[in-house]
Amino acid sequence: MNICCVYTTDNYIAGKKPLVSLVKIPFGISFIATSLKNSGYDVQILVITPETDIRRTIKGYIEEHHPRLFCLTSVSSQYPLIRDIARTVRSIDDSIYLLLGGHHASLNPEATIKEPCFDALCIGEGEFSVVEYASQIQDGKTPSQIHNLWIRDKENGTVEQNDSHPFIQDLDGLPFMDIKMWDRWIAHTTRVAQVLIGRGCPNTCTYCSNHALAKLCGGKYVRFRSPDNIIEEINRIIIDYPTVRYVRLQAETLSINLEYTYALCDRLKEFNAGLKYPLSFQINLSPGKGLLTDKEFLYRLKSAGIDNISIGLESGSEKVRNEILKRPRYTNRDIIDFCNLARTVGMHVKLNVLIGIPGETLSDFQETIACVRDCNPQHVTPFIFYPYPGTKLYNMARNMNLLSEDLVNPTAERKISRPDLPGFSKKQIQREFILFYYHVYRGRLPFYMIAARAIREFMFIDPKINARFKKVFNYSFLRNLRHKLSTDPPHHL
Numbered sequence: 001m002n003i004c005c006v007y008t009t010d011n012y013i014a015g016k017k018p019l020v021s022l023v024k025i026p027f028g029i030s031f032i033a034t035s036l037k038n039s040g041y042d043v044q045i046l047v048i049t050p051e052t053d054i055r056r057t058i059k060g061y062i063e064e065h066h067p068r069l070f071c072l073t074s075v076s077s078q079y080p081l082i083r084d085i086a087r088t089v090r091s092i093d094d095s096i097y098l099l100l101g102g103h104h105a106s107l108n109p110e111a112t113i114k115e116p117c118f119d120a121l122c123i124g125e126g127e128f129s130v131v132e133y134a135s136q137i138q139d140g141k142t143p144s145q146i147h148n149l150w151i152r153d154k155e156n157g158t159v160e161q162n163d164s165h166p167f168i169q170d171l172d173g174l175p176f177m178d179i180k181m182w183d184r185w186i187a188h189t190t191r192v193a194q195v196l197i198g199r200g201c202p203n204t205c206t207y208c209s210n211h212a213l214a215k216l217c218g219g220k221y222v223r224f225r226s227p228d229n230i231i232e233e234i235n236r237i238i239i240d241y242p243t244v245r246y247v248r249l250q251a252e253t254l255s256i257n258l259e260y261t262y263a264l265c266d267r268l269k270e271f272n273a274g275l276k277y278p279l280s281f282q283i284n285l286s287p288g289k290g291l292l293t294d295k296e297f298l299y300r301l302k303s304a305g306i307d308n309i310s311i312g313l314e315s316g317s318e319k320v321r322n323e324i325l326k327r328p329r330y331t332n333r334d335i336i337d338f339c340n341l342a343r344t345v346g347m348h349v350k351l352n353v354l355i356g357i358p359g360e361t362l363s364d365f366q367e368t369i370a371c372v373r374d375c376n377p378q379h380v381t382p383f384i385f386y387p388y389p390g391t392k393l394y395n396m397a398r399n400m401n402l403l404s405e406d407l408v409n410p411t412a413e414r415k416i417s418r419p420d421l422p423g424f425s426k427k428q429i430q431r432e433f434i435l436f437y438y439h440v441y442r443g444r445l446p447f448y449m450i451a452a453r454a455i456r457e458f459m460f461i462d463p464k465i466n467a468r469f470k471k472v473f474n475y476s477f478l479r480n481l482r483h484k485l486s487t488d489p490p491h492h493l
Ligand code: SF4
Pocket: 201, 202, 203, 204, 205, 208, 209, 210, 211, 252, 253, 286, 312
């Protein structure tokens, strides 16, 4: 039985291979596709961008492969496009089953199931449920009684809301992601790869969906794979892609369990020692106060080959960070000292910053500029606040009357300013987004670099222009030149 797994993105390269590198493979739908393939189904991936002729593509796929099931995934910003795809499938062949998973369906099932084109919604983790759903379809049954699924009866339209299964506790039991399935969509498979090392996050930041996702099922939400299992997957990747030198270790935050982190560091160090070309690794860090001043922690990471840390600072205003975003607590002094220490140890730090947060004022934002300048990280990425339904900050924005239908338009979701905030207008937010790099690095980097970056941020505003820029700058000689001139770490692809 053929199954089509669909992924949509508006961060793409124009042309036939829209995903720039292996780190653009989305974990959720990829684990679903792998689980289905390992269960014996003929599974294909479709990547759809705003430039795809949806009807032609879907019709061509259906005529060629005769799928019985489409598996779709979306966060809220991708939902309108995914719904169009589902409606297109439905209009071409009503007998095909359509299942939607991902954050949007998980956090807004009542609203989503009202859309008649979906036959089932997956709430939470879907690896086992989707395989069972496919199996019942293959056996000619009417799908029913499957944990984590809301299932619509194709005959009478009634919806069966099944119980949720506890979060999958043994992540080592999941198959390694089948990256090869994505090869035809990836422009460069040469330098950078990624592995998922854990799921869940213990923090409850108000702009992030983790606090809501944690409540979907029972059982422990924050889980990690064993170091041995991770090493085995990395080894598999470098056999399949021998020119890969950088690996992102993807977990919401690695630092929450120090014993585990150090065990993983020891295994990475040992593994790297046996390689002709040792790998370097990147992690996400959500540092609590204690860790920011812990020299030993940084040395342990560095000795394992982890030389690139990405941190969500989000705001340099302690008031915004603590009272609105509910980020883990630390002071600006802590993060500045941490960045200085990281530099002395030889690590790259990338800070992520959020602009236009409900409740933020221009003066709060100026504190952000000052803090990031004092941190002087090797790289900084600004984003503009986007209201994700299901998050606390979305509700807060709604209560502040900051949202209307057109304000949650998903185009260039975290690159376009939407509401005017009291004390920080929409125009100011957009301007500060474009000029952020200038504010942080003026007087420190050559002017051409700062100007290039400002132009780059400007291009992000239109996904189609962005896609063409990427196409031009991904021709290999320009790509190499860009890497030479850029201060960005090589992981940043
Ligand atoms: S630390 Fe990161 S992943 Fe965890 S809740 Fe906050 S934003 Fe989400």
